[in-house]
Amino acid sequence: MPIPESELIINRDGSVYHLNLLPDHISDTIITVGDPERVPLISQHFDSIETQIHKREFVTHVGYYKGKRLTVISTGMGTDNIDILINELDALVNIDFVTREARPLEERIALRIVRVGTSGALQADIPVGSHLVTEHAVGLDSLMQFYPLVETGLEVEVATGIQQSLDLSYRPYCVRGTDLLREQLGAGMIVGNTLTCPGFYGPQGRVLRLDLRQPDLISRFQNFRHQSAEGEFRLTNFEMETAGYYALGRMLGHEVVSLNAIVANRATGEFATNAEVAVNDLIMKTLDRI
Ligand code: R1P
Ligand code: URA
Known part of the structure:
Protein backbone atom coordinates (compact mmCIF):
# COMPACT_ATOMS: atom_id res chain seq x y z
CA MET A 1 0.00 0.00 0.00
CA PRO A 2 1.42 3.42 -0.91
CA ILE A 3 1.94 5.69 2.11
CA PRO A 4 -0.56 8.58 1.80
CA GLU A 5 0.58 12.14 1.04
CA SER A 6 -0.55 13.29 4.49
CA GLU A 7 1.75 10.76 6.23
CA LEU A 8 4.92 11.00 4.18
CA ILE A 9 5.00 14.64 3.12
CA ILE A 10 7.21 15.28 0.09
CA ASN A 11 7.97 18.86 -0.95
CA ARG A 12 7.48 19.98 -4.57
CA ASP A 13 11.18 19.54 -5.30
CA GLY A 14 11.01 15.91 -4.15
CA SER A 15 12.63 16.56 -0.75
CA VAL A 16 11.30 15.26 2.56
CA TYR A 17 9.08 17.71 4.52
CA HIS A 18 11.24 19.01 7.42
CA LEU A 19 14.81 18.01 6.58
CA ASN A 20 14.34 19.38 3.03
CA LEU A 21 16.71 16.66 1.76
CA LEU A 22 16.62 14.37 -1.27
CA PRO A 23 17.59 10.68 -1.05
CA ASP A 24 20.85 11.53 -2.81
CA HIS A 25 21.91 13.81 0.06
CA ILE A 26 22.22 10.92 2.50
CA SER A 27 25.61 9.25 3.07
CA ASP A 28 25.92 5.81 4.76
CA THR A 29 27.30 7.54 7.86
CA ILE A 30 25.62 10.66 9.17
CA ILE A 31 26.96 13.00 11.84
CA THR A 32 24.28 14.83 13.80
CA VAL A 33 24.63 17.77 16.19
CA GLY A 34 22.16 19.81 18.19
CA ASP A 35 23.47 23.28 17.45
CA PRO A 36 23.13 24.45 13.80
CA GLU A 37 26.36 26.44 14.24
CA ARG A 38 28.22 23.19 14.92
CA VAL A 39 27.58 22.01 11.33
CA PRO A 40 30.14 24.37 9.72
CA LEU A 41 32.55 23.60 12.58
CA ILE A 42 32.54 20.07 11.18
CA SER A 43 32.32 20.77 7.44
CA GLN A 44 35.22 23.27 7.63
CA HIS A 45 37.41 20.17 7.83
CA PHE A 46 35.94 18.67 4.64
CA ASP A 47 38.03 18.38 1.45
CA SER A 48 34.99 19.83 -0.34
CA ILE A 49 31.36 20.67 0.43
CA GLU A 50 28.93 19.65 -2.32
CA THR A 51 25.60 20.78 -0.81
CA GLN A 52 24.36 23.13 1.94
CA ILE A 53 20.64 23.12 2.78
CA HIS A 54 18.66 24.44 5.70
CA LYS A 55 15.10 24.49 6.92
CA ARG A 56 14.14 25.50 10.47
CA GLU A 57 16.76 24.06 12.85
CA PHE A 58 17.82 21.38 10.36
CA VAL A 59 21.02 22.62 8.71
CA THR A 60 22.72 20.08 6.45
CA HIS A 61 26.14 20.07 4.79
CA VAL A 62 27.12 17.18 2.48
CA GLY A 63 30.75 16.77 1.49
CA TYR A 64 33.90 14.68 1.60
CA TYR A 65 36.30 14.17 4.52
CA LYS A 66 39.54 12.45 3.45
CA GLY A 67 37.67 11.07 0.44
CA LYS A 68 34.69 9.74 2.46
CA ARG A 69 31.28 11.20 1.72
CA LEU A 70 29.58 12.51 4.87
CA THR A 71 26.28 14.19 5.65
CA VAL A 72 26.22 16.46 8.73
CA ILE A 73 22.83 17.58 10.06
CA SER A 74 21.77 19.75 13.01
CA THR A 75 18.65 18.78 14.91
CA GLY A 76 17.99 21.57 17.39
CA MET A 77 17.07 20.45 20.89
CA GLY A 78 14.83 17.68 22.22
CA THR A 79 13.60 14.22 21.28
CA ASP A 80 10.60 15.64 19.41
CA ASN A 81 13.12 16.76 16.78
CA ILE A 82 14.82 13.35 16.88
CA ASP A 83 11.46 11.78 16.01
CA ILE A 84 11.43 13.94 12.86
CA LEU A 85 15.12 13.41 12.09
CA ILE A 86 15.19 9.62 12.31
CA ASN A 87 11.82 9.01 10.64
CA GLU A 88 12.69 11.30 7.73
CA LEU A 89 16.24 9.90 7.34
CA ASP A 90 14.80 6.40 7.32
CA ALA A 91 12.16 7.41 4.77
CA LEU A 92 14.88 8.89 2.52
CA VAL A 93 16.71 5.54 2.32
CA ASN A 94 13.96 2.98 2.89
CA ILE A 95 10.88 4.38 1.13
CA ASP A 96 10.60 4.91 -2.62
CA PHE A 97 9.45 8.53 -2.99
CA VAL A 98 7.82 7.79 -6.37
CA THR A 99 5.79 4.69 -5.50
CA ARG A 100 5.54 5.67 -1.77
CA GLU A 101 6.20 2.02 -0.89
CA ALA A 102 8.69 0.87 1.78
CA ARG A 103 11.57 -1.32 0.59
CA PRO A 104 11.08 -5.05 1.21
CA LEU A 105 12.63 -6.16 4.51
CA GLU A 106 15.61 -7.90 2.88
CA GLU A 107 16.52 -4.69 1.02
CA ARG A 108 16.33 -2.31 4.02
CA ILE A 109 19.28 0.05 4.36
CA ALA A 110 20.88 0.48 7.79
CA LEU A 111 22.43 3.91 8.37
CA ARG A 112 25.21 4.70 10.84
CA ILE A 113 24.20 7.77 12.81
CA VAL A 114 26.71 9.47 15.12
CA ARG A 115 25.47 12.19 17.49
CA VAL A 116 28.18 14.67 18.52
C1 R1P B 1 21.12 22.01 25.74
O1 R1P B 1 22.03 23.03 25.94
C2 R1P B 1 21.41 21.25 24.48
O2 R1P B 1 22.76 20.76 24.49
C3 R1P B 1 22.80 19.33 24.42
C4 R1P B 1 21.42 18.93 24.89
O3 R1P B 1 21.11 17.62 24.52
C5 R1P B 1 20.53 20.00 24.33
O4 R1P B 1 20.23 19.78 22.99
O5 R1P B 1 23.14 18.81 23.17
P1 R1P B 1 23.64 19.62 21.87
O6 R1P B 1 24.84 20.40 22.29
O7 R1P B 1 23.96 18.60 20.85
O8 R1P B 1 22.48 20.50 21.44
N1 URA C 1 23.33 19.85 27.82
C1 URA C 1 22.37 19.53 28.69
O1 URA C 1 21.27 19.14 28.30
N2 URA C 1 22.63 19.68 30.01
C2 URA C 1 23.79 20.15 30.46
O2 URA C 1 23.96 20.30 31.68
C3 URA C 1 24.80 20.48 29.53
C4 URA C 1 24.53 20.32 28.20
Whole structure:
Protein backbone atom coordinates (compact mmCIF):
# COMPACT_ATOMS: atom_id res chain seq x y z
CA MET A 1 0.00 0.00 0.00
CA PRO A 2 1.42 3.42 -0.91
CA ILE A 3 1.94 5.69 2.11
CA PRO A 4 -0.56 8.58 1.80
CA GLU A 5 0.58 12.14 1.04
CA SER A 6 -0.55 13.29 4.49
CA GLU A 7 1.75 10.76 6.23
CA LEU A 8 4.92 11.00 4.18
CA ILE A 9 5.00 14.64 3.12
CA ILE A 10 7.21 15.28 0.09
CA ASN A 11 7.97 18.86 -0.95
CA ARG A 12 7.48 19.98 -4.57
CA ASP A 13 11.18 19.54 -5.30
CA GLY A 14 11.01 15.91 -4.15
CA SER A 15 12.63 16.56 -0.75
CA VAL A 16 11.30 15.26 2.56
CA TYR A 17 9.08 17.71 4.52
CA HIS A 18 11.24 19.01 7.42
CA LEU A 19 14.81 18.01 6.58
CA ASN A 20 14.34 19.38 3.03
CA LEU A 21 16.71 16.66 1.76
CA LEU A 22 16.62 14.37 -1.27
CA PRO A 23 17.59 10.68 -1.05
CA ASP A 24 20.85 11.53 -2.81
CA HIS A 25 21.91 13.81 0.06
CA ILE A 26 22.22 10.92 2.50
CA SER A 27 25.61 9.25 3.07
CA ASP A 28 25.92 5.81 4.76
CA THR A 29 27.30 7.54 7.86
CA ILE A 30 25.62 10.66 9.17
CA ILE A 31 26.96 13.00 11.84
CA THR A 32 24.28 14.83 13.80
CA VAL A 33 24.63 17.77 16.19
CA GLY A 34 22.16 19.81 18.19
CA ASP A 35 23.47 23.28 17.45
CA PRO A 36 23.13 24.45 13.80
CA GLU A 37 26.36 26.44 14.24
CA ARG A 38 28.22 23.19 14.92
CA VAL A 39 27.58 22.01 11.33
CA PRO A 40 30.14 24.37 9.72
CA LEU A 41 32.55 23.60 12.58
CA ILE A 42 32.54 20.07 11.18
CA SER A 43 32.32 20.77 7.44
CA GLN A 44 35.22 23.27 7.63
CA HIS A 45 37.41 20.17 7.83
CA PHE A 46 35.94 18.67 4.64
CA ASP A 47 38.03 18.38 1.45
CA SER A 48 34.99 19.83 -0.34
CA ILE A 49 31.36 20.67 0.43
CA GLU A 50 28.93 19.65 -2.32
CA THR A 51 25.60 20.78 -0.81
CA GLN A 52 24.36 23.13 1.94
CA ILE A 53 20.64 23.12 2.78
CA HIS A 54 18.66 24.44 5.70
CA LYS A 55 15.10 24.49 6.92
CA ARG A 56 14.14 25.50 10.47
CA GLU A 57 16.76 24.06 12.85
CA PHE A 58 17.82 21.38 10.36
CA VAL A 59 21.02 22.62 8.71
CA THR A 60 22.72 20.08 6.45
CA HIS A 61 26.14 20.07 4.79
CA VAL A 62 27.12 17.18 2.48
CA GLY A 63 30.75 16.77 1.49
CA TYR A 64 33.90 14.68 1.60
CA TYR A 65 36.30 14.17 4.52
CA LYS A 66 39.54 12.45 3.45
CA GLY A 67 37.67 11.07 0.44
CA LYS A 68 34.69 9.74 2.46
CA ARG A 69 31.28 11.20 1.72
CA LEU A 70 29.58 12.51 4.87
CA THR A 71 26.28 14.19 5.65
CA VAL A 72 26.22 16.46 8.73
CA ILE A 73 22.83 17.58 10.06
CA SER A 74 21.77 19.75 13.01
CA THR A 75 18.65 18.78 14.91
CA GLY A 76 17.99 21.57 17.39
CA MET A 77 17.07 20.45 20.89
CA GLY A 78 14.83 17.68 22.22
CA THR A 79 13.60 14.22 21.28
CA ASP A 80 10.60 15.64 19.41
CA ASN A 81 13.12 16.76 16.78
CA ILE A 82 14.82 13.35 16.88
CA ASP A 83 11.46 11.78 16.01
CA ILE A 84 11.43 13.94 12.86
CA LEU A 85 15.12 13.41 12.09
CA ILE A 86 15.19 9.62 12.31
CA ASN A 87 11.82 9.01 10.64
CA GLU A 88 12.69 11.30 7.73
CA LEU A 89 16.24 9.90 7.34
CA ASP A 90 14.80 6.40 7.32
CA ALA A 91 12.16 7.41 4.77
CA LEU A 92 14.88 8.89 2.52
CA VAL A 93 16.71 5.54 2.32
CA ASN A 94 13.96 2.98 2.89
CA ILE A 95 10.88 4.38 1.13
CA ASP A 96 10.60 4.91 -2.62
CA PHE A 97 9.45 8.53 -2.99
CA VAL A 98 7.82 7.79 -6.37
CA THR A 99 5.79 4.69 -5.50
CA ARG A 100 5.54 5.67 -1.77
CA GLU A 101 6.20 2.02 -0.89
CA ALA A 102 8.69 0.87 1.78
CA ARG A 103 11.57 -1.32 0.59
CA PRO A 104 11.08 -5.05 1.21
CA LEU A 105 12.63 -6.16 4.51
CA GLU A 106 15.61 -7.90 2.88
CA GLU A 107 16.52 -4.69 1.02
CA ARG A 108 16.33 -2.31 4.02
CA ILE A 109 19.28 0.05 4.36
CA ALA A 110 20.88 0.48 7.79
CA LEU A 111 22.43 3.91 8.37
CA ARG A 112 25.21 4.70 10.84
CA ILE A 113 24.20 7.77 12.81
CA VAL A 114 26.71 9.47 15.12
CA ARG A 115 25.47 12.19 17.49
CA VAL A 116 28.18 14.67 18.52
CA GLY A 117 26.65 16.60 21.38
CA THR A 118 27.21 18.39 24.67
CA SER A 119 26.11 17.04 28.03
CA GLY A 120 26.18 17.67 31.78
CA ALA A 121 27.87 15.18 34.12
CA LEU A 122 25.95 13.88 37.13
CA GLN A 123 28.86 12.29 38.97
CA ALA A 124 31.88 14.08 40.49
CA ASP A 125 34.35 11.65 38.83
CA ILE A 126 33.35 12.69 35.28
CA PRO A 127 35.36 15.84 34.63
CA VAL A 128 34.27 18.80 32.54
CA GLY A 129 36.11 18.77 29.24
CA SER A 130 36.02 14.95 29.03
CA HIS A 131 34.36 12.83 26.34
CA LEU A 132 31.72 10.24 27.16
CA VAL A 133 30.17 7.61 24.90
CA THR A 134 26.68 6.44 25.84
CA GLU A 135 26.12 2.74 26.52
CA HIS A 136 22.57 2.86 27.90
CA ALA A 137 20.22 5.77 27.34
CA VAL A 138 17.24 6.36 29.64
CA GLY A 139 14.44 8.55 28.31
CA LEU A 140 12.38 10.65 30.71
CA ASP A 141 10.61 12.16 27.70
CA SER A 142 7.27 10.91 26.36
CA LEU A 143 8.36 9.78 22.86
CA MET A 144 8.18 6.06 23.61
CA GLN A 145 4.62 6.35 24.89
CA PHE A 146 3.78 6.27 21.16
CA TYR A 147 5.95 3.43 19.76
CA PRO A 148 6.13 -0.30 20.51
CA LEU A 149 9.75 -0.29 21.70
CA VAL A 150 10.92 -3.72 22.82
CA GLU A 151 13.24 -3.52 25.83
CA THR A 152 15.36 -6.27 27.40
CA GLY A 153 14.71 -7.50 30.93
CA LEU A 154 17.61 -5.42 32.26
CA GLU A 155 16.40 -2.30 30.45
CA VAL A 156 12.92 -2.69 31.94
CA GLU A 157 14.40 -3.24 35.43
CA VAL A 158 16.53 -0.10 35.16
CA ALA A 159 13.67 2.00 33.83
CA THR A 160 11.30 0.73 36.51
CA GLY A 161 13.87 1.43 39.21
CA ILE A 162 14.28 4.99 37.96
CA GLN A 163 10.51 5.46 37.87
CA GLN A 164 10.35 4.41 41.52
CA SER A 165 13.29 6.42 42.69
CA LEU A 166 12.02 9.58 40.96
CA ASP A 167 8.41 8.88 42.00
CA LEU A 168 7.21 9.34 38.40
CA SER A 169 3.67 8.53 37.22
CA TYR A 170 5.01 6.88 34.03
CA ARG A 171 7.81 4.44 33.30
CA PRO A 172 10.83 5.92 31.49
CA TYR A 173 12.40 3.84 28.70
CA CYS A 174 15.89 2.40 28.59
CA VAL A 175 17.87 1.32 25.51
CA ARG A 176 21.40 -0.05 25.17
CA GLY A 177 23.07 1.31 22.05
CA THR A 178 24.90 -0.50 19.26
CA ASP A 179 28.02 -2.12 20.79
CA LEU A 180 30.17 -2.12 17.64
CA LEU A 181 29.73 1.56 16.86
CA ARG A 182 30.28 2.49 20.53
CA GLU A 183 33.55 0.53 20.61
CA GLN A 184 34.73 1.94 17.29
CA LEU A 185 33.89 5.60 17.79
CA GLY A 186 34.03 5.81 21.56
CA ALA A 187 37.44 4.11 22.05
CA GLY A 188 39.22 5.68 25.04
CA MET A 189 36.19 7.70 26.11
CA ILE A 190 34.34 7.33 29.42
CA VAL A 191 31.54 4.79 28.89
CA GLY A 192 28.38 6.06 30.52
CA ASN A 193 24.62 5.79 30.93
CA THR A 194 22.90 8.90 29.71
CA LEU A 195 19.65 10.32 31.01
CA THR A 196 17.65 12.12 28.33
CA CYS A 197 15.51 14.84 29.88
CA PRO A 198 12.51 16.66 28.38
CA GLY A 199 13.99 20.08 29.27
CA PHE A 200 17.17 21.82 30.41
CA TYR A 201 15.96 23.48 33.63
CA GLY A 202 13.37 21.74 35.83
CA PRO A 203 13.81 18.28 34.23
CA GLN A 204 17.56 18.56 34.88
CA GLY A 205 17.05 19.85 38.42
CA ARG A 206 18.09 23.46 37.69
CA VAL A 207 16.49 26.14 39.82
CA LEU A 208 16.40 29.76 38.67
CA ARG A 209 13.10 31.32 39.83
CA LEU A 210 10.93 28.18 39.79
CA ASP A 211 11.07 25.60 42.56
CA LEU A 212 11.16 21.92 41.67
CA ARG A 213 8.40 19.45 42.47
CA GLN A 214 11.22 17.27 43.86
CA PRO A 215 13.83 19.57 45.42
CA ASP A 216 16.32 16.67 45.65
CA LEU A 217 15.95 15.62 41.98
CA ILE A 218 19.68 15.85 41.21
CA SER A 219 20.66 13.66 44.15
CA ARG A 220 17.99 11.13 43.16
CA PHE A 221 19.61 10.97 39.69
CA GLN A 222 23.09 10.77 41.22
CA ASN A 223 22.28 8.12 43.81
CA PHE A 224 20.28 5.77 41.58
CA ARG A 225 21.92 2.33 41.37
CA HIS A 226 20.79 -0.94 39.82
CA GLN A 227 22.68 -4.17 40.53
CA SER A 228 22.57 -7.00 37.99
CA ALA A 229 24.76 -9.84 36.69
CA GLU A 230 26.31 -7.21 34.38
CA GLY A 231 27.45 -5.16 37.37
CA GLU A 232 26.37 -1.87 38.90
CA PHE A 233 24.39 0.58 36.78
CA ARG A 234 24.52 4.30 37.57
CA LEU A 235 23.49 7.37 35.61
CA THR A 236 26.53 9.35 34.49
CA ASN A 237 25.29 12.34 32.51
CA PHE A 238 22.26 14.03 31.02
CA GLU A 239 21.21 15.85 27.90
CA MET A 240 18.08 16.04 25.76
CA GLU A 241 18.21 13.66 22.74
CA THR A 242 20.17 10.41 23.11
CA ALA A 243 17.39 8.08 24.29
CA GLY A 244 15.23 9.09 21.32
CA TYR A 245 18.08 8.22 18.95
CA TYR A 246 18.78 4.86 20.58
CA ALA A 247 15.12 3.81 20.71
CA LEU A 248 14.20 4.85 17.15
CA GLY A 249 17.51 3.46 15.84
CA ARG A 250 16.74 0.07 17.40
CA MET A 251 13.19 -0.03 16.03
CA LEU A 252 14.16 1.00 12.49
CA GLY A 253 17.39 -1.02 12.32
CA HIS A 254 19.95 1.81 12.20
CA GLU A 255 23.23 1.82 14.12
CA VAL A 256 23.39 4.82 16.42
CA VAL A 257 25.94 6.17 18.87
CA SER A 258 25.94 9.27 21.07
CA LEU A 259 29.26 10.99 21.79
CA ASN A 260 29.17 13.70 24.42
CA ALA A 261 31.52 16.54 25.32
CA ILE A 262 30.98 17.10 29.05
CA VAL A 263 30.53 20.85 29.49
CA ALA A 264 29.03 21.02 33.00
CA ASN A 265 29.32 18.99 36.18
CA ARG A 266 26.32 19.10 38.49
CA ALA A 267 28.12 17.43 41.38
CA THR A 268 30.96 19.97 41.49
CA GLY A 269 29.00 22.94 40.12
CA GLU A 270 31.54 23.61 37.34
CA PHE A 271 30.95 24.76 33.78
CA ALA A 272 33.84 24.04 31.41
CA THR A 273 35.97 27.06 30.57
CA ASN A 274 37.22 24.93 27.68
CA ALA A 275 33.81 23.84 26.32
CA GLU A 276 34.65 24.85 22.72
CA VAL A 277 37.95 22.96 22.90
CA ALA A 278 36.20 19.84 24.22
CA VAL A 279 33.62 20.04 21.40
CA ASN A 280 36.28 20.63 18.73
CA ASP A 281 38.38 17.73 20.00
CA LEU A 282 35.30 15.51 19.91
CA ILE A 283 34.62 16.59 16.32
CA MET A 284 38.19 15.72 15.25
CA LYS A 285 38.08 12.33 17.02
CA THR A 286 34.77 11.58 15.32
CA LEU A 287 35.96 12.59 11.85
CA ASP A 288 39.15 10.57 12.15
CA ARG A 289 37.37 7.43 13.38
CA ILE A 290 34.34 7.44 11.16
C1 R1P B 1 21.12 22.01 25.74
O1 R1P B 1 22.03 23.03 25.94
C2 R1P B 1 21.41 21.25 24.48
O2 R1P B 1 22.76 20.76 24.49
C3 R1P B 1 22.80 19.33 24.42
C4 R1P B 1 21.42 18.93 24.89
O3 R1P B 1 21.11 17.62 24.52
C5 R1P B 1 20.53 20.00 24.33
O4 R1P B 1 20.23 19.78 22.99
O5 R1P B 1 23.14 18.81 23.17
P1 R1P B 1 23.64 19.62 21.87
O6 R1P B 1 24.84 20.40 22.29
O7 R1P B 1 23.96 18.60 20.85
O8 R1P B 1 22.48 20.50 21.44
N1 URA C 1 23.33 19.85 27.82
C1 URA C 1 22.37 19.53 28.69
O1 URA C 1 21.27 19.14 28.30
N2 URA C 1 22.63 19.68 30.01
C2 URA C 1 23.79 20.15 30.46
O2 URA C 1 23.96 20.30 31.68
C3 URA C 1 24.80 20.48 29.53
C4 URA C 1 24.53 20.32 28.20
